Amino acid sequence: MAKxxxxxxxxxxxxxxxEHRPKRQWxxxxxxxxxxxxxxxxxxxxxxWTSGKGQExxxxxxxxxxPYGSYxxxxxxxxxxxxxxxxxxxxxxxxxxxxxxxxxxxEVAAHFNPKDEDWMxxxxxxxxxxxxxxxxxxxxxxxxxxxxxxxxxxxxxxxPACLAACPRKAIYKxxxxxxxxxxxxxxxxxxxxxxxxxxxxxxxxPHTRVSEKCVGCYPAVEKGYQPxxxxxxxxxxxxxxxxxxxxxxxxxxxxxxLIHKKEIALPYYPQLGLEPNIYYIPPIHANRDYLLQMFxxxxxxxxxxxxxxxxxxxxxxxxVLIGSTDRIMHSFKVKNGIASxxxxxxxxxxxxxxxxxxxxxxxxxxxxxxxxxxxx
Amino acid sequence: MKxxxxxxxxxxxSSGLARAEDYSIRKVSADLSKPPQITADYWQNVPELKVxxxxxxxxxxxxxKVLTESVKVQxxxxxxxxxxxxxxxxxxxxxxxxxxxxxxxxxLEFPVLDNANPPxxxxxxxxxxxxxxxxxxxxxxxxxxxKKGIKDIYPNLSADMYPNEFVNRGxxxxxxxxxxxxxxxxxxxxxxxxxxxxxxxEIMAEGFGSSVVREDIDSAARGEWKDGEWxxxxxxxxxxxxxxxxxxxxxxxxxxxxxQGGQDEVASRKSITMQWQPFKIEVK
Ligand code: SF4
Ligand code: SF4
Ligand code: SF4
Numbered sequence: 001m002a003k004x005x006x007x008x009x010x011x012x013x014x015x016x017x018x019e020h021r022p023k024r025q026w027x028x029x030x031x032x033x034x035x036x037x038x039x040x041x042x043x044x045x046x047x048x049w050t051s052g053k054g055q056e057x058x059x060x061x062x063x064x065x066x067p068y069g070s071y072x073x074x075x076x077x078x079x080x081x082x083x084x085x086x087x088x089x090x091x092x093x094x095x096x097x098x099x100x101x102x103x104x105x106x107e108v109a110a111h112f113n114p115k116d117e118d119w120m121x122x123x124x125x126x127x128x129x130x131x132x133x134x135x136x137x138x139x140x141x142x143x144x145x146x147x148x149x150x151x152x153x154x155x156x157x158x159x160p161a162c163l164a165a166c167p168r169k170a171i172y173k174x175x176x177x178x179x180x181x182x183x184x185x186x187x188x189x190x191x192x193x194x195x196x197x198x199x200x201x202x203x204x205x206p207h208t209r210v211s212e213k214c215v216g217c218y219p220a221v222e223k224g225y226q227p228x229x230x231x232x233x234x235x236x237x238x239x240x241x242x243x244x245x246x247x248x249x250x251x252x253x254x255x256x257x258l259i260h261k262k263e264i265a266l267p268y269y270p271q272l273g274l275e276p277n278i279y280y281i282p283p284i285h286a287n288r289d290y291l292l293q294m295f296x297x298x299x300x301x302x303x304x305x306x307x308x309x310x311x312x313x314x315x316x317x318x319x320v321l322i323g324s325t326d327r328i329m330h331s332f333k334v335k336n337g338i339a340s341x342x343x344x345x346x347x348x349x350x351x352x353x354x355x356x357x358x359x360x361x362x363x364x365x366x367x368x369x370x371x372x373x374x375x376x
Numbered sequence: 377m378k379x380x381x382x383x384x385x386x387x388x389x390s391s392g393l394a395r396a397e398d399y400s401i402r403k404v405s406a407d408l409s410k411p412p413q414i415t416a417d418y419w420q421n422v423p424e425l426k427v428x429x430x431x432x433x434x435x436x437x438x439x440x441k442v443l444t445e446s447v448k449v450q451x452x453x454x455x456x457x458x459x460x461x462x463x464x465x466x467x468x469x470x471x472x473x474x475x476x477x478x479x480x481x482x483x484l485e486f487p488v489l490d491n492a493n494p495p496x497x498x499x500x501x502x503x504x505x506x507x508x509x510x511x512x513x514x515x516x517x518x519x520x521x522x523k524k525g526i527k528d529i530y531p532n533l534s535a536d537m538y539p540n541e542f543v544n545r546g547x548x549x550x551x552x553x554x555x556x557x558x559x560x561x562x563x564x565x566x567x568x569x570x571x572x573x574x575x576x577x578e579i580m581a582e583g584f585g586s587s588v589v590r591e592d593i594d595s596a597a598r599g600e601w602k603d604g605e606w607x608x609x610x611x612x613x614x615x616x617x618x619x620x621x622x623x624x625x626x627x628x629x630x631x632x633x634x635x636q637g638g639q640d641e642v643a644s645r646k647s648i649t650m651q652w653q654p655f656k657i658e659v660k
Contacts, residue, residue: 051538051539052558053526053538054526054560056535104440105438106436106440107436108436115475115476116475166585167436167437167643169585183565184562184564185565185566186567187569188643191476191642192642192643205561205562207560208560208562208563208567209569210567212562
């Protein structure tokens with residue numbers, strides 16, 4: 001085991017390979033306050049990548065309702081159970097064990113192995129609220145009865161458990177963008193990645209007898225476009241770009257801005273120790289203890305920062321840019337009420353008003369001699 | 377930990393082939409090139425060698441304990457081919473298919489460069505390969521019944537339509553095999569794992585995780601599970617170009633690995649021989 005630096009848990013940790021960060025790192029940020037579980041992302045991925053035989057059950061992108069939804073069944077509960085109770089004090093590094101450190105001497109990572117029936121209910125728990133709403137209840141913040149939607153792709157982790165566990169070394173992390181891929185010509189379907197990935201984002205194809213996973217839509221990314229699940233997001237809740245570790249933040253990079261500068265987006269289950277590269281803006285209405293478990297002790301601050309965005313025209317501008325372009329935004333600027341996104345070369349790819357201008361229409365249309373009303 | 381591994385390795389390396397007596401392999405008058413017979417008469421008087429196995433312990437992931445403690449082995453040759461009959465206890469038959477299910481399996485290992493001085497038994501090393509004959513219950517099912525389709529594995533599964541799966545109607549033409557497999561990533565990438573198997577694979581390896589399936593096969597295998605026991609016969613050509621070459625009248629050695637698929641054993645989770653098993657191929 002080597003010692004590697006994991007900034008998400010603010011300490012060095014054990015990992016089977018030495019630290020090696022790619023030139024840049026693929027990343028998606030999701031605003032969980034806005035996801036409506038329309039599953040358009042899921043279907044965008046499905047029709048692009050997993051419509052073949054043996055992939056019937058596969059959702060490289062899935063959206064589950066928390067706390068009861070899960071795909072595969074109870075993956076989060078079972079991984080946390082395997083890891084055992086661990087403590088993480090606010091404002092301190094995480095001194096509990098990661099899945100690599102909690103593994104017994106025979107294994108690469110503490111894990112569980114889902115069975116086929118665990119994969120067969122991708123919509124289990126959908127829209128199930130924690131508790132029944134009884135007569136006379138009213139809304140408080142956070143909500144007393146709550147649920148939220150959690151869209152998930154592979155996190156193209158900095159320290160992937162799938163890669164670490166593959167005895168054939170058939171999984172690799174790309175130098176150019178940090179995307180983690182299973183070599184489809186070398187994999188022998190041992191399923192060690194399926195066992196080891198705590199997020200359960202590596203899947204076995206019984207038709208081809210090899211394992212598969214989210215490919216980060218690398219053909220699109222190579223051309224400067226965001227993945228299919230991001231491009232097609234109806235709620236405009238996601239943005240894909242490249243994240244840097246806190247010691248090499250790039251000014252103007254929308255991803256670094258939301259994660260490091262504004263501190264409103266957090267990795268999920270960072271305590272597992274993989275440095276996952278999908279980040280979430282936590283839902284402000286959901287139970288704080290639950291969020292604490294999922295996003296770590298920085299969640300209170302992230303929620304507070306998010307609530308403050310209304311006073312920050314730059315951050316607001318970025319929130320409007322999200323979902324306004326299919327291209328990858330390498331940088332953004334907000335000036336005179338206009339938010340603009342730029343590609344790698346610095347050329348403008350999109351510009352949007354931070355606040356849509358308000359048009360007032362007279363109640364009577366003189367040309368048509370008709371009264372206007374808002375009834376469709 | 378590295379130190380311990382090194383010690384273990386050197387212990388096994390130095391033990392080399394200096395072991396009791398070579399198992400002597402007699403010639404039988406039968407055609408062993410044919411798919412092997414498990415109950416043929418010629419097995420009757422062949423002495424049985426009990427080969428002890430241990431849980432693989434060199435690389436992670438490792439099995440928590442040894443699931444196959446020993447294999448009973450009989451070996452014969454016909455001058456051109458050599459057949460191994462192996463029996464071991466396994467309480468359930470597992471042919472894999474469904475998600476998270478693995479196949480029962482056995483592999484025979486032979487040195488390639490020098491039969492008298494084989495490389496470490498753990499899958500060989502760089503520039504000193506080993507030649508493996510890997511039978512799986514799953515591969516045998518392929519050979520006998522064809523590759524299980526997704527509908528065979530999950531009969532109640534429903535899928536609207538697979539890409540390119542349309543028939544000739546009007547201007548459309550039937551899709552070619554390659555078109556049908558466009559969205560089968562492993563198949564489209566030419567992975568041998570995704571193709572129909574002939575009961576076993578021949579594999580070359582130069583260390584853990586380095587195995588490459590050979591395109592040419594000059595071997596056959598058949599297994600039968602009955603009353604909690606597998607009997608598997610693997611027969612191989614004595615001389616395999618660019619692989620293990622055995623000669624009548626000379627000595628060589630083999631190793632065995634067994635996987636109990638029903639107990640989630642696959643890849644490095646296996647029971648293996650920790651020492652090469654020496655044998656001599658008798659002229660008669
Ligand atoms: S498309 Fe967007 S809003 Fe719809 S479920 Fe997916 S992430 Fe949520
Ligand atoms: S989320 Fe899982 S499959 Fe994806 S890189 Fe991380 S460990 Fe691998
Ligand atoms: S990045 Fe591409 S492959 Fe990955 S979940 Fe999204 S659409 Fe699917």
